[in-house]
Amino acid sequence: MDFRLSEEQEAIRTMALDFARDEIAPHAVDWDQQKHFPVETLRAAAALGMAGIYIRDDVGGTGLTRLDAAMIIEALATGCPAIASFVSIHNMCAGMIDRYGTDEQRRRLLPPLLTMDVLASYCLTEPGSGSDAAALKTRAVREGDAYLLTGQKQFISGAGESGLYIVMARTGEEGPKGISAFVVEKDAPGLTFGANEKKMGWHAQPTRAVMLDNVRVSVENRLGAEGEGFRIAMAGLDGGRLSIAAASLGGAQSAFDKALAYVQERRAFGKAIGEFQALQFRLADMATDLEIARTFLWRAACALDAADPEATKLCAMAKRFVTDRCFSVANDALQLHGGYGYLADYGVEKIVRDLRVHQILEGTNEIMRLIVSRAIMGRK
Numbered sequence: 001m002d003f004r005l006s007e008e009q010e011a012i013r014t015m016a017l018d019f020a021r022d023e024i025a026p027h028a029v030d031w032d033q034q035k036h037f038p039v040e041t042l043r044a045a046a047a048l049g050m051a052g053i054y055i056r057d058d059v060g061g062t063g064l065t066r067l068d069a070a071m072i073i074e075a076l077a078t079g080c081p082a083i084a085s086f087v088s089i090h091n092m093c094a095g096m097i098d099r100y101g102t103d104e105q106r107r108r109l110l111p112p113l114l115t116m117d118v119l120a121s122y123c124l125t126e127p128g129s130g131s132d133a134a135a136l137k138t139r140a141v142r143e144g145d146a147y148l149l150t151g152q153k154q155f156i157s158g159a160g161e162s163g164l165y166i167v168m169a170r171t172g173e174e175g176p177k178g179i180s181a182f183v184v185e186k187d188a189p190g191l192t193f194g195a196n197e198k199k200m201g202w203h204a205q206p207t208r209a210v211m212l213d214n215v216r217v218s219v220e221n222r223l224g225a226e227g228e229g230f231r232i233a234m235a236g237l238d239g240g241r242l243s244i245a246a247a248s249l250g251g252a253q254s255a256f257d258k259a260l261a262y263v264q265e266r267r268a269f270g271k272a273i274g275e276f277q278a279l280q281f282r283l284a285d286m287a288t289d290l291e292i293a294r295t296f297l298w299r300a301a302c303a304l305d306a307a308d309p310e311a312t313k314l315c316a317m318a319k320r321f322v323t324d325r326c327f328s329v330a331n332d333a334l335q336l337h338g339g340y341g342y343l344a345d346y347g348v349e350k351i352v353r354d355l356r357v358h359q360i361l362e363g364t365n366e367i368m369r370l371i372v373s374r375a376i377m378g379r380k
């Protein structure tokens with residue numbers, strides 16, 4: 001086993017790090033303060049192949065692996081975790097279409113996603129069902145060659161700005177087997193959006209409710225067969241969870257780098273605070289946590305790439321562990337900045353706020369423990 005990256009992987013990582021440093025990081029605090037969603041910057045990232053990272057190349061995708069995706073999202077998140085996370089969600093939606101769509105759907109729907117001329121949102125959560133996603137109530141009633149979708153989705157990232165929504169809705173019985181997945185386009189009559197939610201972090205991307213009132217969706221826009229929607233939604237989340245973890249890792253790495261520089265400049269008691277061994281030890285622990293998080297994230301990504309039967313468990317483990325440890329590293333970086341860490345200009349409090357939600361979404365970290373415990377106890 002060799003943990004070194006190939007030359008190609010190093011080049012991809014460097015490209016994404018450079019993009020984050022030049023195009024994202026200089027604006028990140030401002031976008032956060034202004035609650036600005038930088039669509040043009042997203043399109044510039046797409047032009048470098050970052051909107052279809054693991055989409056097959058016959059439709060113009062970049063054709064890389066989940067391991068590559070983890071590296072790219074981590075690198076983007078060194079500029080801004082909220083932006084990297086939206087890129088992650090967009091890639092997850094594109095990946096679901098690539099993997100479960102028909103040839104016709106792939107050729108029709110993917111090209112505008114790959115340029116980010118059309119952004120994509122993932123619509124699973126509802127007001128009455130988050131962790132218990134299989135209890136969703138949005139209904140899709142077949143009428144001739146179409147379905148009529150009625151219900152509400154909650155907390156949808158990118159909603160109102162995205163042009164394409166992958167909506168999980170009930171076509172049959174209660175529980176996961178009665179759910180199907182649909183591609184809904186933004187201009188569909190009956191589709192409306194709530195106000196942009198006021199949140200703790202992730203200000204650089206909008207979060208809105210999505211309301212569906214008899215929205216007509218043609219059969220050609222159903223992803224997979226009837227009843228396959230929950231499986232498709234969960235399969236998308238395996239990779240999505242790796243990317244959310246990667247976004248935590250990039251954010252925490254950036255907070256760590258800021259703290260490392262700060263302790264060498266800031267003076268107290270006649271010396272640089274970085275000369276206090278207590279702070280050196282804290283930095284040593286933070287650096288170790290980042291390395292462990294990265295190594296395990298890559299391990300889970302390789303398992304997903306290899307279609308390892310343990311991949312779902314490993315992705316859940318990685319999501320829980322990496323997002324928890326990285327939140328803690330970012331919070332420690334804030335502490336090392338003293339009072340200045342609490343000020344917006346230093347960019348560290350923003351990272352802490354952004355990373356907090358990674359412990360909640362794409363399955364809370366309690367639900368990650370549920371997935372892991374079921375797997376190790378041999379239960380479905």
Ligand SMILES: Cc1cc2nc3c(=O)[nH]c(=O)nc-3n(C[C@H](O)[C@H](O)[C@H](O)COP(=O)(O)OP(=O)(O)OC[C@H]3O[C@@H](n4cnc5c(N)ncnc54)[C@H](O)[C@@H]3O)c2cc1C
Pocket residue numbers: 089121122123124125129130131132154155156157158199202207357360361362363364365366367370
């Ligand atoms: C900013 C933001 C963006 C989001 N983006 C999207 C998106 O794009 N698309 C989308 O579909 N969703 C999105 N979500 C929704 C997110 O995935 C849900 O909030 C999350 O799954 C939790 O659901 P809930 O909020 O209903 O909490 P609940 O399910 O009500 O959970 C409340 C608490 O109970 C715990 N809990 C629940 N069940 C169990 C159990 N069995 N064992 C132990 N503990 C349990 C949870 O871990 C949590 O701590 C987003 C959320 C936020 C905040």
